[in-house]
Amino acid sequence: xxxxxxxxxxxxxxxxxxxxxxxxxxxxxxxxxxxxxxxxxxxxxxxxxxxxxxxxxxxxxxxxxxxxxxxxxxxxxxxxxxxxxxxxxxxxxxxxxxxxxxxxxxxxxxxxxxxxxxxxxxxxxxxxxxxxxxxxxxxxxxxxxxxxxxxxxxxxxxxxxxxxxxxxxxxxxxxxxxxxxxxxxxxxxxxxxxxxxxxxxxxxxxxxxxxxxxxxxxxxxxxxxxxxxxxxxxxxxxxxxxxxxxxxxxxxxxxxxxxxxxxxxxxxxxxxxxxxxxxxxxxxxxxxxxxxxxxxxxxxxxxxxxxxxxxxxxxxxxxxxxxxxxxxxxxxxxxxxxxxxxxxx
Numbered sequence: 001x002x003x004x005x006x007x008x009x010x011x012x013x014x015x016x017x018x019x020x021x022x023x024x025x026x027x028x029x030x031x032x033x034x035x036x037x038x039x040x041x042x043x044x045x046x047x048x049x050x051x052x053x054x055x056x057x058x059x060x061x062x063x064x065x066x067x068x069x070x071x072x073x074x075x076x077x078x079x080x081x082x083x084x085x086x087x088x089x090x091x092x093x094x095x096x097x098x099x100x101x102x103x104x105x106x107x108x109x110x111x112x113x114x115x116x117x118x119x120x121x122x123x124x125x126x127x128x129x130x131x132x133x134x135x136x137x138x139x140x141x142x143x144x145x146x147x148x149x150x151x152x153x154x155x156x157x158x159x160x161x162x163x164x165x166x167x168x169x170x171x172x173x174x175x176x177x178x179x180x181x182x183x184x185x186x187x188x189x190x191x192x193x194x195x196x197x198x199x200x201x202x203x204x205x206x207x208x209x210x211x212x213x214x215x216x217x218x219x220x221x222x223x224x225x226x227x228x229x230x231x232x233x234x235x236x237x238x239x240x241x242x243x244x245x246x247x248x249x250x251x252x253x254x255x256x257x258x259x260x261x262x263x264x265x266x267x268x269x270x271x272x273x274x275x276x277x278x279x280x281x282x283x284x285x286x287x288x289x290x291x292x293x294x295x296x297x298x299x300x301x302x303x304x305x306x307x308x309x310x311x312x313x314x315x316x317x318x319x320x321x322x323x324x325x326x327x328x329x330x331x332x333x334x335x336x337x338x339x340x341x342x343x344x345x
Contacts, residue, residue, distance in 0.1 A: 002320035003339045004219060006032035006059060007043065016043050017050035022325060026336040027343070030055030032089070032183075032322060035062050041074045048082040056082070059183050059219075059322075060091030060165035063116045064109070065102045068140060072123035075160045076151065084158030089183055090116070091165035094252055107139060110170035115140045117162055117178045124159050127152040163217070167252060169201050176205020181217030183322075187244075187253040189220040190260070190293065194313045219320040220310065225296040226338075228331055233296060237287075239327070240294060245281035249273045260292045299334035303341035 005023050007016060016033075023031045031054055033043040040058040047056045056078075061071065071088070078086035092098075092109040099106050115137035122135035122142050130153030132145040161180040166172045167188045175182040182202060184194070199218065206213045225240050227233040248257055249269035257265045268284050290296075297305040310319060321342065326335050 001342045001345060002029040002217075002219075002318070003342050004028060004030040004032055004055075004057070004320060004322045005325045006034065006322055007047075009034055009036035011038075011043070013038055013043065013046060016046040019325070020047035020050045020054070020056070022329060022332060024051045024054045026325065026332050027339045028054060028323075028325075029320070029343070030057055030087070032057050032059035034059060041078065044078055044086060045081070048078065048085060051085075053085075055085050055087055057087035057163060057183075058089040059163070060089040062093050062098075062102070063090045063113060064092060064098055064106070065104050068116050068119035069123055069142060072120045072127070073151075075120070076124065076127050076154075076157060079160045080154075080157040086160055087163060087181075088120070088160045089163040089165060090120075092171065094250065110168075110174045112139050113164065113171065114174045114178055117164075117174075120162065121178075126150060127154055127157070128159065129153055163219070166198075169197065172198050172201040173205035173208070176202035176207075176213065176216075177209040177211075180215075181219060183219045184221045185253070186221040186223045187247050187256045189222050190256070191309055191313050192259055193256065194218070194220065194310075199313070215318065217318045217320055219322060222306065222309075222321045222323060223294050224302065224306070224323065225290065225294050226299055226302050227326075228299055228334055230298070232328075232331070233298060236327070237290060237296070238282075241282050241285050241290060244290070244293065245269060245285045246278075248285070249281060256293075260289075262289060262292075265289065299331070299338055302338045303345070306342060307345055 005028050007019055020031055031047050033040050033047060040061045044056045044058055075088040092113055095106045098104050118135045118137060119140045119142045122133045125133040126145050130150060135142045163181040163183050164175040164179045165183045166175050167185050223240060225233060225236050227236050247253060248266055251270060254266040269281055272280050295305050295309055306321060326332060
């Protein structure tokens with residue numbers, strides 16, 4: 001099993017290099033960088049420059065706020081600069097953020113993502129061969145590439161793998177059709193979701209596209225509450241309470257709470273958001289809720305807890321998980337042991 005970690009959403013760019021070196025020293029296979037308050041490609045570059053071994057993946061870069069060709073140029077350059085250690089992760093975000101925060105147009109996200117990936121792949125092949133590989137869809141057209149603007153032919157740069165972030169059935173279906181892997185959202189990484197909803201739909205998408213999922217990566221965005229001692233676990237529980245209170249206030253993640261037996265919780269959180277009462281969100285996510293949705297363990301128990309949680313879920317796929325670096329760097333040595341156990345298992 002491969003194990004990845006991720007930068008904090010609000011990490012200072014000046015701290016990325018040290019964080020990436022910590023992840024590499026702890027034995028992680030890779031590092032995820034998000035698009036939250038910084039450009040994810042800039043964060044990826046900083047992480048790649050600071051490391052020698054680990055993969056760095058955008059998880060996820062927002063597709064619909066940038067041109068697919070611009071995304072392809074950036075991904076290609078990062079792959080070249082890193083010796084092939086960059087992976088491109090793309091996601092759609094939700095309509096309100098695309099329209100109201102980014103001031104961009106919204107359209108049917110799954111169909112649009114299919115075409116977006118099609119253009120990016122066509123651009124990669126154009127760069128590799130030095131000859132235009134055109135793509136024409138309903139939403140995107142890539143039909144022009146003068147030699148002056150083509151970085152190819154370039155047969156030495158590794159073509160970046162493309163991962164999609166997905167929650168709903170349609171986006172998971174598209175991932176099965178066109179992607180190299182899927183990164184699940186932290187709110188939708190529980191075994192029931194993976195086994196009953198996500199993985200069967202991935203297989204349907206692959207079948208519809210006439211392709212095999214051999215080698216397809218399913219990266220479970222696992223959230224855990226962990227620490228070296230019970231006191232450390234208690235501190236981490238409060239940190240995760242704040243995170244999940246915010247995440248589950250989004251209506252798109254209502255289904256996850258319903259699966260866990262909390263059908264009314266999302267509306268309670270959403271009502272607080274509508275009243276701009278952000279500070280009260282955490283009070284709604286009780287200890288009982290956390291105990292149901294997030295595995296909790298000390299570091300010496302954590303690898304076994306995770307293995308039991310995912311046992312048999314991803315048969316036929318290459319399973320991987322995301323696992324946060326400890327808040328306290330002094331605990332990295334314990335997490336390194338957890339990472340090694342999971343990789344060995």
